[in-house]
Amino acid sequence: MKTVREALQWGAARLQHASTTPRLDAEVLLADVLGVSRAGLIARLHDTLARDAFKAFQGRIARRERGEPVAYIVGRKAFYGRDFLVDARVLIPRPETELLVERALARLADVPAPRIADIGTGSGCIAVTLAAERPDAHLIATDVSEGALAVARANAERHGVADRVDFRRGSLLEPLDAPVHLIVANLPYVGTDEMEILAPDVATYEPHVALFAGPDGLALIRDLLAQVSPAVLLPGGALLLEIGYAQGEAVARLVRERWPHAQVVLHRDLAGLDRVVEISDLWLTAEA
Template sequence: MTMTLNAAWRSASRRIDRLDARLLVEQVATCTHADLIAHSTRTLSADQLCRFEALVGRRASGEPLAYLLGSAEFYGREFVVTPAVLIPRPETELLVDLAIERLRSLPNARILDLGTGSGVLAVTLARLCPGALVTAVDLSPAALAVASGNAVGHAVEVSFLAGHWYTPLGESRFDLIVANPPYVAHADPHLQGDGLPYEPRIALTDGVVGGDGLACLREIIRGAVTHLRPAGWLLVEHGYNQAAAVRQLLGQQRFVEIGSWCDLAGIERVSGGRLD
């Protein structure tokens, strides 16, 4: 059995979002959107149709589109993603914006990305700050493999280290530390929807039963004091209702110029401070 590209697109659009259906057609047929429009009567082979229908079924079941396509966009660049890593979100781009502002006067800055996942923060900062020395840490070997591949794909050098937060760093100090750690509380109902059951739980929640989701943030903020250079900055992403708590944690350490910044939805999404 075969089917034209247009017919496959129309058929899938009855089960899933029309844009998702189009992207899956293009993925299976290895064609662009322009090809799809110009050659809509081109047929999918039986094997391609079988793969397409399987992908549509997985998307209809709630599996994130990024995992089906094998990539996601972040800060205008395409990154490989697999189920071993969290799918990058647009709100995390705020971390890049804030980091760049603080690195303008530091052309040879030392940057640390904690819990790098797919490496989007480390790789993007390495691209935007070509003189910087970027180090990225993650506990997951599978995530580090994805991140390393993304660094190669974007032609940047990043030092990737395996371990728990600051453990593999010794006495190294940095001008800037960024982190998008697990911050969703263990029992938060949001973990059951929006494709999150397919993403690595270790990247979403600290797993502390009855906790507030701040365990990783507490550890990162405490450890930053001994791993930042004088006047170095720490910037962390957190949950929609955690900004005040994170500012308090920063205030309990040697941080000044403490603040929180809103994402495009007007939600306080990133907090940070400068080491005094």
């Protein structure tokens, strides 16, 4: 029989070569088995672990050792202070996407009852967070994947916002039937050319429909921009798009080719990399 401390040491050692954060992973996996928080786990370091619990822990460690992300093993991931259900049907929410949420909240601070579209909602982390942070907002959340929409709906229920998030299946802006104040999108932006430089865990376990967008990664952003018109975006409305760190200039060029006077602002993430592009003032020109 092992104590919690010994089990953690065993688990971290097993993950030494499979993870860059072996101790943290072992803690999260064991806390999940015991149904406690990580802090709760640390408070029990000297407790003896029941045989069944250790067996369950061994199973989770084996999955992690094979490369499966921790979030899929425990079925949850924290995003903007809330817990989101995740499984293999959706991309695991990333911390850098919180920047997009922050910019959306800042942009809409003075807009009462905003209508927001979240394109490629995946787990629903962006749409559900915006609905929870702005109780007067109405969201339309779209995805091409029915599986992703099922997960996103469950997250909307979980966070009590299902009555204000309208989930629609369809590609890009096609499901929008009325103009909104803000379009947010974290669409796939990895180039198929870059497949081999992705972390192996990502390419093996996360849905490819959530990752890749043509050879340069810009295929979906290009198509989305081509669909923007007054039929989907209100005057004074804006777009916030998450992008790859090297795509800022290319996206700015795409925008200016169509709307020469548009405002394009690149926002950097905590690592100092271009991560979100904010596009506004599109309709100052005649070609809207």
